[in-house]
Amino acid sequence: MSSSNSSNRLSKNQLILTFILLFHLIIIGINASSSDNTNQADSSSETLSTESRKSTETASWWSFFKKIGIKKKADPKQKFIQIDKDINEIKNILVGSFVGGLSHLRPSLEICKILIERGYKVALVAPGNFTSTNYPSIKQYSTGPEHNTKELSHIYKPIFEKPYDYNSFFLEKDEADKQYLERFEVYKRSTIDFKPDLFLCDLLNNEACFDIAWKFKIPAIGISSSLNKRTFAPYKSDPIYGCHSNMEKGSFIERFKCLIIQPARFLYESRQRIISLNEKRLSVGVSPISSSLERIKNSLFLADTFFGFEIPHPVPPLYQEIGPVMQESYPPLTSKLSSFLSSHKRIMYVSFGMQVYTTQENYAILLKSFLEVIDRNIIDGIVWSLSGLEDFPTLSDDTQLETSEILNNRYTHIYVTTSLSLKELTPQVSILNHTNTKIFLTHGGVASCHESLYVGKPMLILPFASDQFSNAEKLEEQGIALKLDKMNLQVDDIVRKIELLQLDARVKINLKRMQVLTKINSKRKYRAADLIEFVMKVSQLNPNNNDVNKNVIGKKKYKKEGKESSESNETYPESIEHVTEDIYEWLLKEWVTPDTRMGFIRGKYLDVYGVVLILLFSIIWFVVWTGWSLVSFIVNSIASLFEGKLKSD
Structure with a gap:
């Protein structure tokens, strides 16, 4: 009886101990869960009150039971911290072009599309109504x-139909200079x-674009389709001088002419034009310059090109190749075009683009050449994109077809x-990309x-005209193109070159290589957008002037005839002119090569x-003089000995 009671008490005690042990385990689990929650909270939650901890413990019951028997995994995100990568503030970019048109505006605006996605605002100053269709x-x-x-046939007829040289270049330049004041006012208003x-x-x-940027003390970046005129290498020249783009194989006379004589003639012809343009600059409050490069010598330049297309040469850091700038997508083929290409x-x-035209004689030769290559089955189809500028002749009687x-x-x-307008452009890339298209006859x-x-x-x-001659030479050197002469077009020459471009195996190999290079470099427009962002950010961070943020960034104002045009009626502080000049001096100092600050003699180490x-000449002279003196001494000594001997005899 007693043993039975004792066993009952023992079992009750064991049951009580079991409950106590289980309770302790539960408490330990709750504490562990609470500790996890506390570790994940930020520093402000470390001072939780007793009440809030109790509520946390209560809320953790369910999570505790879920975690029983499950090994807790560490959150890998706990090992990293998030860094604010956004360097962008809403800023405005003004793109400017004298000529406008697709070829001059597309590179700039394709880069700006990237910047728009990053939050920037963009406006354009250019002729026509380009953005409404392409970049709304x-x-x-x-x-x-x-x-x-x-x-403008009085300008372009002699350019397109006669030999092109630097006098042809000046025809375009003079027309642009006549419009300087009108363009400057548009830039000023915008x-x-x-x-x-x-x-x-x-x-x-x-020039008006760079001058207005200088007048308002706003950073300016240049963009061009080449590096040809902005960087120097003695073996580079230009067909407008009557020279080859690459003077590697030129004779001494040719290299001397293209390095010294022709550029000197060009500069001489430019001198009076610079003086005339400086007078217009003074009339709108812009200081004169001595050369076209002076105003923008320390500006960043983006070149829509790449080495492989360009002749390799050293390039200063301020000149960045960011091309070829390509669109993300292109217009598709029309149903009629697709049907023709497939058949x-x-x-x-x-x-030949939307602006180029040639003589009626040349059009007749081209048409005869097309009929000839079709008749000989070298080519079985031709897609010809016209701009509406052409005046076609009637083919001679020996042809079987009328031009109409x-x-x-x-x-x-x-x-x-x-293609009468930008809305009616022929889908050029889609045509070229078609597998049945074999050759592209282009103006370059x-x-x-x-x-x-x-x-x-x-x-x-x-x-x-223009850089088309240089482009033709460079691509012909790469073994992927052949060029024609507008002053000496011949049917047989055209037919032979069309056939050669299809049959030469080296052309196909070279094309594959250039295609890879082109596609790789086409990604650099994002680099261009990054560089533009850098210039905008740095232009407002002058470490030498603490009042820049107050005077320039915080209250940005734009002068108009000596008055404010901003919302504020405050006048410019006297220090702003000095501050903005400093910004221009140090803006791209990381990329400005030291020789530009050292002067010509010290920068080129001519001293x-x-x-x-x-x-070296002194040493040579000393050696020669010493040798001469020694020889003279020896000769004189021998002569003296002979003379003495003769006297003694």
Whole structure:
């Protein structure tokens, strides 16, 4: 009986102990869970009150029971901290171009599309109404009607139809200089209205863009289609001088002429034009300059090009190749074009852009050449994109087709499209990208060359003006193109080169190589956007002037005829002119090479080299003099001995 009672008491005690042990385990689990929650909280939650801890413990019951038997995994995110990577503030970028048009505006605006996605605002100063169709999110300040070479025939007829040289270049330059004051006023109004933080200026004949940036003390970045005129290498020249782009194989006379004589003549011809333009600058409060590079020598330049297309040469850090700038997508083929391309296996695409035209004689030769290559089955189809500027002749009687039959698409082997405006552009990239397109007959504009390289199609280039001659030479050197002469077009020459471009195996190999290079470099437009962001941010962070943020950034104002045009009625502090000048001096100091600050003699180390030459000549002179003196001494000594001997005899 007693043993039974004792066993009952023992079992009750064991039960009580079991409950106590279980209770302790529960408490330990709650504490562990509470500790986890506390570790994950920030420092402000470490001072939780007793009540809040109790509520946390109560809330942790369910999580505790869920975690029983489950090994807790460490959250890998706890090992990292988030860093604010946003360096962007809403800022305004004003793009400027004298000529406008697709080839000059697309690189700038494609880069700006990236910046718009990053939160920036962009406006354009250019002729025509470009952005409404192509970039509707970009506001445009128009400088007048769209550039039309046919309406300016007194300028462009001799350029397109006669040999092109630097006198032809000056025809365009003089027309641009006549419009300087009008363009400057448009830039001034747009600057006051849009309040840009940075200018992105197309380089061609666009002095007004850089001058307005200088006047308002706003950073300006230049953009161009090449590095040719902005960087120097003695073996580089330009066909406008009557020289080759690459003087590597030139004779001494040719290299001397192209390095010294022709550039000197060009500078002499430019001198009076610079003086005349400086007078216009003074009339609008812009200081004169001695050369076109002086105003922008320490500015950043973006070149829509790449080495492989360009002749390799050293480039200063301020000059960045960011090309080829390509669009993310292109217009598709129309149903008629698609049908024509699919039904012909060897197609040549022909396009000379929207502004170029040639003589009636040249058009007749081209048409005869097309009929000849079709008749000989070298090419079985031609897509010809016309701009509406052409004046076509009637073919001679020995042909079997009238010109009107071809132009109205009544001939089954030639399909003609017309691009009268930006809204009616022929889908060039889609045509070139088609597998049945074999050759591209082009004027050699940069944009067309880049597109052809991107899809890997050989080019037959007929240059008319500007950089087209240089582009043709460079691509011919790369073994992916052949060029024609507008002053000496011949049917047999055209036919032979069309056939050669299709059959030469080296052309295909070279094209594959250039296509890879083009596609890799086409990604650098994001680099261009990054560089523009850098310039905008740095322009407002002058470490030597603590009042920049107050006077320039905090209350940005734009002067108009000596008055404020901002919301504030305060006048400019006297220190702002000094502050903004300092900004221009140090803005890109990380990329400005030291020689530009050292002066010509010290920067080129001519003083050091001069001393070395003097020492070298001194040593040579001393050696020669010593040798001469020694020889003279020996000769005189021998002569004296003979003379003494003769006297003694």
